[in-house]
Amino acid sequence: MAYSEKVMDHFANPRNVGEMKDFSGVGEVGNPKCGDIMRMYIKVEGDTITDVSFMTFGCGAAIATSSMATELIKGKPISEALKLTNKAVMEALDGLPPVKVHCSVLAEQAIKAAVSDYYKRQGIDPAPIVGDV
Ligand code: FES
Ligand code: FES
Numbered sequence: 001m002a003y004s005e006k007v008m009d010h011f012a013n014p015r016n017v018g019e020m021k022d023f024s025g026v027g028e029v030g031n032p033k034c035g036d037i038m039r040m041y042i043k044v045e046g047d048t049i050t051d052v053s054f055m056t057f058g059c060g061a062a063i064a065t066s067s068m069a070t071e072l073i074k075g076k077p078i079s080e081a082l083k084l085t086n087k088a089v090m091e092a093l094d095g096l097p098p099v100k101v102h103c104s105v106l107a108e109q110a111i112k113a114a115v116s117d118y119y120k121r122q123g124i125d126p127a128p129i130v131g132d133v
Contacts (some may be wrong), residue, residue, distance in 0.1 A: 003060075004094035006068075011060045016053045016070035025121060027113025028133070033102050036062060040070075040110035042077065044118055047077050054110065060106070061100035065089050069107035072083075081111055082130060 003011070020026075020041035029037045036058035043051035052074050054066045069089045073081035086104040090096050096104060112133045119126035126133075 001056065003064075003097070006093045007061070007064045007096065010064035010067040010092055010093065012110045014063050014067040016067065016074070017029050017055065018053050020051065020053045021043075023114075025114045025116070025118025027110050027115070029059065029106060029109040029113050029133075031062075031106050034059070036103070036106065038062060038066060038106040039086035040066070040107070040114040042081075042111075042114045042118060044078065047079070049073050049078060049081055052114075054107070056106070058106055059100070059103055061096055062095060065096070065104040066107040066110070068092050068109060072112060078115055082115060084108060084111060096122060 009077040024044040025042045030037050038056045040054045040056055042049050052070045054070055055063050056066055072084055084106040090104050112130050116126040116130045116133045
């Protein structure tokens with residue numbers, strides 16, 4: 001049940017934490033299992049996510065997975081960010097204890113919510129692109 005070194009590293013030194021002022025989209029999701037909240041900000045230029053940051057009141061696993069998720073989507077096209085699954089994030093972290101898997105879903109959902117918000121601000125219906133968030 002121990003955490004991997006990568007999880008501990010991202011928990012102790014989370015990347016891309018904080019509020020973003022000049023964001024293009026912001027999404028907030030809650031975890032029905034524990035009531036924890038995750039907010040994700042993205043900055044979009046052209047079709048690329050040039051910057052991303054997050055804030056969470058979630059647990060250590062939520063912090064580590066969000067940190068890794070932001071690293072994985074920064075500089076990537078929106079289409080690629082939307083394909084990022086919590087499974088891929090967990091693999092990049094060398095795994096999570098089974099009881100913490102649901103925490104990793106927050107980051108994936110928050111990215112989709114932020115992209116949805118971005119499209120709405122552009123006057124584009126996000127549903128066909130992002131799906132249900
Ligand atoms: Fe609450 Fe993981 S989200 S126990
Ligand atoms: Fe809530 Fe992990 S316990 S995000």
